[in-house]
Amino acid sequence: MERTRDSAKFVQDLISMPGLKAGRSSRAVMRQQKGNYLIVSAWNNGEHHESGAGYGLEISAADRDAYFNPNWQSVILEIQLDDRVIDAEVNVMKKSFWDPNCGELIKKEIGRWIIGQGYARWPRGHPPRIELIPVGGRRFSIRGVVAA
16 A cells, blocks of 8 residues: 655654654664564453444553653554555544553554454453554554464
């Protein structure tokens, strides 16, 4: 699937990345990120809707602080649904995402992906662990379940 993006917006997203130091090029940041990934947990609010509503990804506070910028309004998650990749925009400009005890990315498309992987329900306290890859700027890609 070919993607086009506004170059100025892409560069602005790179510049606003946490950890970007003055004088470093966006190419250096992309090299630094290559090979990095986060292991996150599936999350559910206790209701298991077939639509995917009420599901999300739980990000640790350390990963949230390292990979997410508090100035971002949203992030884009690349999610493989059925036979295509979709871009799901997820709100991160909410108090609960930055709360030390929360940090969930919540979107029904995430739930549809979790359900599609066969993990609609899991034993209490043992959610599936999922690989989340920072692609660049505020874009991330869900790659797959690494442990269930």
